[in-house]
Amino acid sequence: MGKSIIIVGAGISGLSAGCYAQMNGFTTTIFESNKIPGGLCSAWDRKGYKFDTSMHMLTGSSTGSFYKMWRELEVVDNFRFFYHDLALSVEGMDNKLTFVNDKKVMKEEMLAISPKDGALINEYLDLIFGYDLMETSSLKPFELQNSFDRLKTLPYILPLIPNYVKYKSKTIQDFALQFENPFLREAVRFFIDAPGWPMPKFPLVLMSGFMKSSVMESGTPEGGSQKVVLHIAKLYEKLGGKIEFESPVTNLIIENDIVNGIVLEDGTEKRADYVIWAGDGHNLIFDILGGNYMDENIRNMYFKWKPVRPLVQVMIGVNIDLSDEPRRIIIKPDEPIVIAGEEHTWLTVIHHCFDKTLTPEGKSIVEVWYDTDYEYWEVLSKHKDEYETEKQNIADYTIAQLEKRWSGFAAKVEVVDVPTPATYKRYTGNWKSSPDGWYITTDNWKENHPLRNLPGLQGLYLAGQWTAPFTGTVIAALSSRQITQLICKKEGKTFKTEKKTFTTFRNYQNSSQT
Numbered sequence: 086m087g088k089s090i091i092i093v094g095a096g097i098s099g100l101s102a103g104c105y106a107q108m109n110g111f112t113t114t115i116f117e118s119n120k121i122p123g124g125l126c127s128a129w130d131r132k133g134y135k136f137d138t139s140m141h142m143l144t145g146s147s148t149g150s151f152y153k154m155w156r157e158l159e160v161v162d163n164f165r166f167f168y169h170d171l172a173l174s175v176e177g178m179d180n181k182l183t184f185v186n187d188k189k190v191m192k193e194e195m196l197a198i199s200p201k202d203g204a205l206i207n208e209y210l211d212l213i214f215g216y217d218l219m220e221t222s223s224l225k226p227f228e229l230q231n232s233f234d235r236l237k238t239l240p241y242i243l244p245l246i247p248n249y250v251k252y253k254s255k256t257i258q259d260f261a262l263q264f265e266n267p268f269l270r271e272a273v274r275f276f277i278d279a280p281g282w283p284m285p286k287f288p289l290v291l292m293s294g295f296m297k298s299s300v301m302e303s304g305t306p307e308g309g310s311q312k313v314v315l316h317i318a319k320l321y322e323k324l325g326g327k328i329e330f331e332s333p334v335t336n337l338i339i340e341n342d343i344v345n346g347i348v349l350e351d352g353t354e355k356r357a358d359y360v361i362w363a364g365d366g367h368n369l370i371f372d373i374l375g376g377n378y379m380d381e382n383i384r385n386m387y388f389k390w391k392p393v394r395p396l397v398q399v400m401i402g403v404n405i406d407l408s409d410e411p412r413r414i415i416i417k418p419d420e421p422i423v424i425a426g427e428e429h430t431w432l433t434v435i436h437h438c439f440d441k442t443l444t445p446e447g448k449s450i451v452e453v454w455y456d457t458d459y460e461y462w463e464v465l466s467k468h469k470d471e472y473e474t475e476k477q478n479i480a481d482y483t484i485a486q487l488e489k490r491w492s493g494f495a496a497k498v499e500v501v502d503v504p505t506p507a508t509y510k511r512y513t514g515n516w517k518s519s520p521d522g523w524y525i526t527t528d529n530w531k532e533n534h535p536l537r538n539l540p541g542l543q544g545l546y547l548a549g550q551w552t553a554p555f556t557g558t559v560i561a562a563l564s565s566r567q568i569t570q571l572i573c574k575k576e577g578k579t580f581k582t583e584k585k586t587f588t589t590f591r592n593y594q595n596s597s598q599t
Contacts, residue, residue: 087111088576089357091347093334096124096513097558098549099363100317102565104158106361107324109573109581115326116347116355118333122318124513125520126558128311132500134402134450135443137309139520141435144559146304150222151559154566157582159320160313166304167439169412172296175275177417177431180268184276186301188214199266209260209273216244217294226567227534229574245293252290254527260289271431275415280431281454283394286526308442310558324584334364336373337545344544359544361568366551367516370539378539386536390529390554394456395506395518397424397476399483402500405491407449408438418486424479425461432486448499453483459506459517466507476503521557522550529554535564537571546572 087110092099095117106113115122128137145151146166155161173184180198185191188210195206220241225234261274277292278284306313318328336348338356346356362369370376370383414434421430435452437443444450465472480501488495506518523529535553537546548565550556556564573580 088359089113090359090361090572091116091355091357092361092363093347094124094363094549095119095122095318095328095330096363096549096561097126097314097317098561098565099124099361100314100321101158101562102361102363102548102568103321103326103328104317104324105566105569105582106572107321107326108584109569109578111359111572113326114355114357115321115328116332116334116349117328117330118514119512120330121315122328123311123314125509125515126310126314127512128309129502131400131502132402133445134448134500135309136400136402136450136452136502137311137437137443138398138504140306140310140313140558142299142303142305143313144219144298144303144557146306147302149219149298149302150224151219151563154224154559154563157566158317158562160306160316163316164313165307167307168304169300169439171411172300173276173413173415174411175268175272175415177415178268178271180272182269182272183411184296184300186296188296195269199264199269202264202266202269205260205264206269212248212289212292213276213295214297215294216241216248217297218245218291219294219298221245224563224566226570228537228571245290248290248293252288255289256527257284257287257289257292272415275431279433280415280429281396281433281456283456285391285524286528288525288527288530291525291530305440307440309437309440320584339542342542344542359546359572361546361548361565363548363565365514365516366536366547366549368514369547374539374542378542380540382532383536383539385529386523386551390523391526392517392519393521393524393555395459395462395509396520397455397457397462397479397503397505399453399455399480400502400504401451401453401480401484401487401498402444402448403451403494404448404497404499405494406438406447407436407451407491410436410438412436412439414490416486416490419489422455422479422482424455424475425458427458429455432483434487434490451487453487455479457506462506462518463510466505472505472507476505479503516551519550521555522552523554525554535560535567537568 090106090111090113092102092115095115099115103113103115126139128135171183171185175182192210221238257274257278261270264270278287333350334347335350337344338346344360348354415431417431421428432453437450480503484495509518546568548568549561552564570580
């Protein structure tokens with residue numbers, strides 16, 4: 086029997102850690118506070134509609150180094166992926182711009198809107214259709230890379246050097262402000278810095294090849310994020326791993342600054358040779374460890390970096406077929422809405438009509454996101470009547486605006502659900518209900534070495550969204566793969582991705598917690 090590893094959290098990071106650890110001969114158990122796996126990759130059913138909140142695209146679903154990882158986790162070979170030629174339509178201020186995977190078409194459309202901005206239009210399109218920054222990625226942890234590994238990425242890095250030199254600390258917001266046309270000032274940044282999902286101070290250089298890496302080669306999995314994560318959970322169990330549900334971890338067993346296990350909420354102690362923490366980072370570092378194992382890097386992360394803002398999501402099931410519409414539309418309503426004291430002047434509307442497994446025939450799921458203030462909702466959720474009234478007001482406003490876009494929409498709404506930051510907090514326990522860890526900004530994007538360990542503490546590894554800026558599902562899974570590689574190195578093992586599977590695994594039901 087191999088050495089034992091306890092993993093805290095059965096989201097995509099914890100499940101990936103479990104799979105790779107099992108592939109490499111370790112004995113593992115995942116402890117999860119909820120009744121089912123998934124974490125942020127969650128979904129629930131309402132009147133025949135399946136509302137799925139995550140994985141609107143999966144980076145690396147068709148090619149590249151991340152593609153190899155998704156194959157190892159048996160995702161790409163077991164799922165159908167949808168790819169969209171039209172990624173986004175921005176409509177407002179008497180103009181419309183469609184983001185399509187055809188550079189010539191986009192150029193013609195942008196020049197028709199503002200011929201005076203021709204030079205900036207060319208520069209923008211050259212950037213997003215140019216050399217792909219994701220090509221420089223490696224599955225191998227930086228701690229184990231040698232000169233040969235770095236040489237292999239050189240052909241992909243060299244063409245990007247002019248972008249690094251030219252843009253340095255420039256943001257997409259800085260670039261957008263250079264346009265003379267007020268509509269294009271908004272639209273060009275909305276490709277990444279969108280209403281409901283802002284990306285403040287986003288490094289312009291990271292837009293390199295964005296159309297290729299984030300549109301052309303990143304598909305949406307059929308069945309949504311929860312179906313993907315449940316598939317990985319079944320793989321983990323087939324590999325011999327075990328998940329203990331409804332088992333919140335409240336403490337660590339620490340002896341002589343070595344982590345030897347965990348303590349569950351009921352006081353039960355579980356020991357292991359290693360612990361991988363794939364849960365909330367703030368809870369671990371501050372609540373459990375009391376801030377006793379920190380250095381300047383960690384203090385910068387938690388006191389200077391900005392967490393991704395939580396969301397109010399208006400989820401609508403409607404008896405209208407929107408299949409012919411762009412899957413993502415940004416519209417400018419004729420009047421803004423104020424939520425938590427903040428005005429929202431544009432709306433991002435997302436539909437899922439391309440995935441027939443989520444909606445009844447001929448009907449649609451529509452989402453509208455509002456980024457919001459966590460503290461406001463934390464307080465409001467303690468006053469049930471006011472909380473429900475605010476949710477209803479936001480839903481009513483949203484439906485009224487969509488009625489103006491699609492006449493008859495309001496009368497055909499069949500179900501509405503409004504998860505808020507309070508919902509995220511209750512279900513995931515994430516600090517400030519953040520759906521994606523830290524924003525990546527010009528202040529931290531060069532901090533490309535993820536947080537693996539805490540200073541002065543042995544036997545503990547960190548994985549998931551709180552280990553680096555803006556991780557998303559792909560980096561959350563990658564962090565777990567790399568941690569397994571590091572543990573293998575420490576144990577003198579050759580890292581493997583071959584699978585010896587067993588037949589026992591359980592069937593999971595969708596979450597009903599919203």
